[in-house]
Amino acid sequence: xxxxxxxxxxxxxxxxxxxxxxxxxxxxxxxxxxxxxxxxxxxxxxxxxxxxxxxxxxxxxxxxxxxxxxxxxxxxxxxxxxxxxxxxxxxxxxxxxxxxxxxxxxxxxxxxxxxxxxxxxxxxxxxxxxxxxxxxxxxxxxxxxxxxxxxxxxxxxxxxxxxxxxxxxxxxxxxxxxxxxxxxxxxxxxxxxxxxxxxxxxxxxxxxxxxxxxxxxxxxxxxxxxxxxxxxxxxxxxxxxxxxxxxxxxxxxxxxxxxxxxxxxxx
Amino acid sequence: xxxxxxxxxxxxxxxxxxxxxxxxxxxxxxxxxxxxxxxxxxxxxxxxxxxxxxxxxxxxxxxxxxxxxxxxxxxxxxxxxxxxxxxxxxxxxxxxxxxxxxxxxxxxxxxxxxxxxxxxxxxxxxxxxxxxxxxxxxxxxxxxxxxxxxxxxxxxxxxxxxxxxxxxxxxxxxxxxxxxxxxxxxxxxxxxxxxxxxxxxxxxxxxxxxxxxxxxxxx
Numbered sequence: 334x335x336x337x338x339x340x341x342x343x344x345x346x347x348x349x350x351x352x353x354x355x356x357x358x359x360x361x362x363x364x365x366x367x368x369x370x371x372x373x374x375x376x377x378x379x380x381x382x383x384x385x386x387x388x389x390x391x392x393x394x395x396x397x398x399x400x401x402x403x404x405x406x407x408x409x410x411x412x413x414x415x416x417x418x419x420x421x422x423x424x425x426x427x428x429x430x431x432x433x434x435x436x437x438x439x440x441x442x443x444x445x446x447x448x449x450x451x452x453x454x455x456x457x458x459x460x461x462x463x464x465x466x467x468x469x470x471x472x473x474x475x476x477x478x479x480x481x482x483x484x485x486x487x488x489x490x491x492x493x494x495x496x497x498x499x500x501x502x503x504x505x506x507x508x509x510x511x512x513x514x515x516x517x518x519x520x521x522x523x524x525x526x527x528x529x530x531x532x533x534x535x536x537x538x539x540x541x542x543x544x545x546x547x548x549x550x551x552x553x554x555x556x557x558x559x560x561x562x563x564x565x566x567x568x569x570x571x572x573x574x575x576x577x578x579x580x581x582x583x584x585x586x587x588x589x590x591x592x593x594x595x596x597x598x599x600x
Numbered sequence: 601x602x603x604x605x606x607x608x609x610x611x612x613x614x615x616x617x618x619x620x621x622x623x624x625x626x627x628x629x630x631x632x633x634x635x636x637x638x639x640x641x642x643x644x645x646x647x648x649x650x651x652x653x654x655x656x657x658x659x660x661x662x663x664x665x666x667x668x669x670x671x672x673x674x675x676x677x678x679x680x681x682x683x684x685x686x687x688x689x690x691x692x693x694x695x696x697x698x699x700x701x702x703x704x705x706x707x708x709x710x711x712x713x714x715x716x717x718x719x720x721x722x723x724x725x726x727x728x729x730x731x732x733x734x735x736x737x738x739x740x741x742x743x744x745x746x747x748x749x750x751x752x753x754x755x756x757x758x759x760x761x762x763x764x765x766x767x768x769x770x771x772x773x774x775x776x777x778x779x780x781x782x783x784x785x786x787x788x789x790x791x792x793x794x795x796x797x798x799x800x801x802x803x804x805x806x807x808x809x810x811x812x813x814x815x816x817x818x819x
Contacts, residue, residue: 379604380601380602380603380604381602470661470664473661474661474665477606477661478606478704480606482604482606484602484604501638503608503633503661504604505604505605505606505607505608505659505661506661506664506665507608507610507631507633507638507659507660507661508660508661508664509631509638509639509642509660510639511639511641520636520638521636
């Protein structure tokens with residue numbers, strides 16, 4: 334029965350099925366039920382290939398700051414070193430993505446289509462960060478419902494009508510708003526620092542310094558982090574995404590030279 | 601190999617207590633994943649009508665989808681009937697909505713509280729696929745095992761096994777019920793890592809809906 338119900342999509346699969354049925358017919362030991370193995374589900378979208386590391390975001394006095402590095406890892410290989418993981422959507426929103434880079438690029442195509450269609454109304458209305466966040470939550474959740482997730486954690490920030498907005502969506506659709514957010518390793522290493530040092534009236538300089546401090550920690554502790562980062566600044570005036578730049582690091586600490594010295598039983 | 605699951609348990613505890621003319625519904629505000637806290641200020645409550653509040657723990661994305669679904673269904677109901685849905689009607693709708701996804705369930709554990717058609721406090725408690733029961737008090741979520749025996753002990757409700765059946769609403773006063781909730785949440789926070797940060801308490805009575813927030817341990 335399954336055989337008749339299966340759709341014949343192309344010639345080769347048809348031939349394969351015919352061949353299979355032919356073999357079945359020859360076997361007298363087996364009942365001649367047309368057994369066709371079920372089409373195996375798509376699996377290549379079930380795990381990530383090229384992934385980006387942490388993204389950090391904070392609100393500050395005049396707007397929102399989001400930072401990400403430019404690395405793209407192929408498993409544990411640092412395969413790409415100039416990936417832009419911060420993108421502007423419309424005039425008031427920036428998205429930062431960790432996770433699968435190609436899925437992020439697909440998400441940006443969805444958003445380009447969304448903003449284009451919205452612009453075509455020509456009613457002077459634009460999508461703000463809240464609307465974009467809501468849309469992304471639905472996109473991520475609907476993909477997980479189809480068992481074909483977009484393998485990303487997205488961080489999204491913006492300012493519209495004088496209101497700052499910073500939120501996050503995970504690959505299965507978990508979402509929330511916060512004053513400071515971080516994806517991936519950042520949730521373990523950066524957010525405790527944010528909780529200690531973040532305050533509502535941080536100046537732009539203080540905000541960038543705080544993000545850089547957290548990134549330096551990530552750089553030292555997260556092997557897939559790269560010393561080449563971008564910071565996006567979203568204010569009521571508009572969006573600026575910085576050129577990639579490096580942080581000053583210090584590797585000459587004595588403890589780094591023989592990290593296991595004095596640890597009993599280690600190499 | 602990287603692995604994914606369509607579900608997560610974002611934790612949290614929900615409680616509701618019905619009195620003869622009030623209902624108290626409460627939930628903590630912590631949102632977690634694994635051993636990490638995502639945010640300390642995430643409400644698990646959803647006001648579905650002026651007499652009906654839903655508190656849910658489980659998978660946050662499913663909970664949000666469920667709340668939006670119920671909100672939309674309630675909007676349609678209001679357009680069709682020119683009135684708000686009663687709490688027992690909402691309870692049945694929630695059950696049907698959960699069972700509709702029986703074979704890919706909403707991972708949501710709900711307590712629905714409010715006032716019934718006579719103005720009495722009512723609490724409905726659910727499992728993820730829609731089995732439900734009207735009770736005098738209930739709790740759901742990660743702190744359920746810690747709270748439930750304390751509620752059993754403190755609320756002095758009549759046993760549901762008594763025949764003829766007695767009313768299940770607690771004889772406690774409204775303020776006593778609120779105090780009890782603050783205490784049990786403080787206790788659950790001591791032992792349950794998924795419960796903490798703050799407890800949001802909503803009281804529904806003849807005067808309307810009142811909301812208060814009390815701090816809990818943040819560790």
